[in-house]
Amino acid sequence: MSGSDRMRGIANIRTIARREVTVRVRTRSYRLGTALLAIGVIGLALLPVIITKIEGVSSSKVAVVAPDATVAARATATITTLLNPSSSASSAAAPDFVISIASDLATARQDVVDGRLSGVLGIERAADGSLAFTYYSNDAASGRTSSLLRQGANAIAIADRLDRLAIPAAQQATLFLPAAYAVAWPDPARTDPVKDGAAAVGQDLLGFAMTILIFMIIVMYGNWVAMSVAEEKSSRVMEVVLNAATPFQLLAGKVFGVGSAALIQYGVVIVAGVAALAAMPIIAAKVLGGTAAAMSLPEGLTPGLLLLFGIYGILGFLLYATLYAAAGSLVSRQEDVQSAVMPMTLISMVGYIVGVYATTGLLDARSAWMSVLVQIPFLSPFMMLGRVAGGLAQPSDVVLSLVLLAAAIVVAIWVAARIYAVGVLLYGQRPGYRAVWKLLREGM
Amino acid sequence: MSLVIDGLRKRFASVQALDGISFTVQPGEVYGFLGANGAGKTTTMRIVLSLMRADEGTVTWMGRPAHDWPRKTWGYMPEERGLYAKMPVLEQLVHFAALYGVPRPAAAAEAAEWLERFRIGDKAGARLETLSKGNQQKVQYIATILHGPDVLLMDEPFVGLDPVNVAMLKAAFLEMRDRGKTLLFSTHQLDQAEELCDSVAIIDRGRLVTAGPTREVRRSTGHQVVRVATASGNRAWLRAMTGVEILRDGADFAEIRVAAGLSPQRILEAAMANGPVLRFEVADPSLEQVFVERVGALADDERTLATAGARA
Structure with missing residues (x-):
């Protein structure tokens, strides 16, 4: 290929990609899709604010009716701490439960019936001096609130007994100190810190979300490529284009064009998401009132992970899109595209399901076969991010999978260009797999 | 120094689509490529354009x-x-020209000029699907010539066009020829070919039947055609003659295929013996007659297909 041919080739790829982008970006479905995705992402980004707002509005009121002031004070303090876990008591957001002291049990019970209170905890002192608790509520007897109140009742009763045994308050405090308790890996060789529940769930969710996004990118935009190829072929515009450009240029232009349209869509969505996150403190202050607590990005969402997400998204798209284009070139009608792209859809589905099962713990992500599977180029875009998010992948694993993925793209382009070169002018019956194999070996 | 198509063979699975097609198109001529549907015209064009590779x-x-x-x-x-x-x-006209390396502003200017000329200048911004079939065909023609190609290959350019658009397209063809371009177009409308083409090739079932300058192809059967009309309208004398075959027995005139070796003068003499002669004309057979005659030498079922295509 001479230098000027190469220039012409690049110019043609650019011309084809340019048409692909301008035409696609103009369609109503593209604009509507972009808008819906952006709204979805903004909603997702503001979810903490929305949840806090909703929960803040519906904070439950529980009243305590106690035989004396000491018990009332102790009960209020204990139940408040138990029912409103962690630091939310100190935050500006409304606590989950507001505990008040009522003097008359019958009035308080009527308040529950009328819906002004969600429950009343009645405390009575029996003849033997011990405390008896009754929770009057429409909630289920075995519900979360009820069981937390049962814990609280035990603590209040024990403190009360200690009072009656005349144990000084200072000693009582030591009695209630928590015991030393730890969780450790069963494997003595493992030294990495044990994940705490919230962080582990956060990382799993992150891996899960990224796997879904990559799957959507590949299947949705891959289908665009296949549909676009089939459309050109069914309208015979293909023959006119092929008089000017080589099948390879057409293939590359399509993949880059659809890829650019996809990047624009993702760019809009990411900008919307980032803007929503940046505006969140202001929105939170407006919606929730007062100075809202700082709300941060999900734990583990590092710039490095985001970069890897972009790389796997783009490389995965390139690998699948070239093959989607080849599949699209084999059919004469757009209605047949779905059956032609079935092999790619199935493979990506396998990668997606295995990836999701591994991040959610349904499959053992540490097993040996999983570390082999994750290196397979057709699967790594769906599986590696979950492993990275979960801290299971070494940098060398990531590098190896990227090298393999890049090599697979080169092979896929070669295969796709050959199928494409023959497929685009093949009208009529869709060739079977054996015919495709024959075309690959022999060329035109 | 011309477009030389030499010994093309192409096989699709069980069908021998081309079986040794050879003909030569001189630069600057309008060349007609004639054949029924499925004769191999499109395949030949795709091979000339390198869209497809020939077996041989x-x-x-x-x-x-x-x-x-x-x-x-x-x-x-x-x-x-x-x-x-x-x-x-x-x-899209600019897009196609850009694929051949034509700068976009230049392509846009020339495309606009052609649209005006074809009287569809007001459709420049409209989506193609909103145009009539004839107007779409004009756009297709502009897309074909916008990058200034030396050789134009057109597959059935007149199909589905009304007479006004056919005339417009014919004029555009001849202008391209006058600009020194070489035109090869396929058709099964043989009257169009007869009117426009300097040379023609007739193919049938992947084989070349005949090729050459249109006049020579029309003479290639060795027969002549006579058109005659007499005042009486009585044609009994004509039917009595040997060596003639009445092709058209119209109320206005009769068209007769004259066997090789029989002089048309004999027909004139016989006509004059039957009264005043209003019309007498000696001509070469039309391309359609040549086509039917040459392609008709095939088996019956194939002839049916070929003539049906030729008359469609």
Whole structure:
């Protein structure tokens, strides 16, 4: 290929990609899709604010009716701490439960019936001096609130007994100190810190979300490529284009064009998401009132992970899109595209399901076969991010999978260009797999 | 120094689509490529354009293999619409020209000029699918020539056009020829070919039947055609003659195929013996007659297909 041919080739790829982008970006479905995705992402980004707002509005009121002031004070303090876990008591957001002291049990019970209170905890002192608790509520007897109140009742009763045994308050405090308790890996060789529940769930969710996004990118935009190829072929515009450009240029232009349209869509969505996150403190202050607590990005969402997400998204798209284009070139009608792209859809589905099962713990992500599977180029875009998010992948694993993925793209382009070169002018019956194999070996 | 198609063979699975097609198109001529549907016209064109590879045979233009010439040497107009249905007219014309390396502003200016000339200048911004079939065909023609190709290959350019658009397209063809372009177009409308083409090739079932300058092809059967009308209208004398075959027994005149060796003068003499002669004309057979005669030498079922295609 001479230098000027190469220039012409690049110019043609650019011309084809340019048409692909301008035409696609103009369609109503593209604009509507972009808008819906952006709204979805903004909603997702503001979810903490929305949840806090909703929960803040519906904070439950529980009243305590106690035989004396000491018990009332102790009960209020204990139940408040138990029912409103962690630091939310100190935050500006409304606590989950507001505990008040009522003097008359019958009035308080009527308040529950009328819906002004969600429950009343009645405390009575029996003849033997011990405390008896009754929770009057429409909630289920075995519900979360009820069981937390049962814990609280035990603590209040024990403190009360200690009072009656005349144990000084200072000693009582030591009695209630928590015991030393730890969780450790069963494997003595493992030294990495044990994940705490919230962080582990956060990382799993992150891996899960990224796997879904990559799957959507590949299947949705891959289908665009296949549909676009089939459309050109069914309208015979293909023959006119092929008089000017080589099948390879057409293939590359399509993949880059659809890829650019996809990047624009993702760019809009990411900008919307980032803007929503940046505006969140202001929105939170407006919606929730007062100075809202700082709300941060999900734990583990590092710039490095985001970069890897972009790389796997783009490389995965390139690998699948070239093959989607080849599949699209084999059919004469757009209605047949779905059956032609079935092999790619199935493979990506396998990668997606295995990836999701591994991040959610349904499959053992540490097993040996999983570390082999994750290196397979057709699967790594769906599986590696979950492993990275979960801290299971070494940098060398990531590098190896990227090298393999890049090599697979080169092979896929070669295969796709050959199928494409023959497929685009093949009208009529869709060739079977054996015919495709024959075309690959022999060329035109 | 011409477009030389030499010994093309192409097989699709069980069908021998081309079985040794050879003909030569001189630079600057309008060449008609005639055959029934399925005769191999489109396949030949695709091979000339390097869209498809022949099993055997070569195509050269000006002494060099056709696929060695820059792509902008060739202009191709496929049989069915080869345009983007949902794209605006001018935008896609510029797109196609850009694929051949024509700068966009220049392409836009020339495309606009052609649209005006074809009286569809107001459709420049409209989506192609909103145009009538005839107007779409005009757009297709502009897409074929916008990059200034030396050789134009057009597959059934007149199909589905009304007479006004046919005339417009014919004028555009002849203008291209006058600009020194070489035109090869396929058709099964033989009257169009007869009117426009300097030379023709007739193919049937992948085989070349005859090729050459249109006049020579029309004479190639060795027969002549006589058109005669007498005042009486009585044609009993004609039916009594040997060596004549009445092709057309119209109320106005009769058209007669005269066997080789029989002089048309004998018919004139016989006509005059039966009263005043209003019309007497000696001509070569039309391309259609040649086609039916030459292709008719095949088996019955094939003839049916070929003549049906020729008359469609």
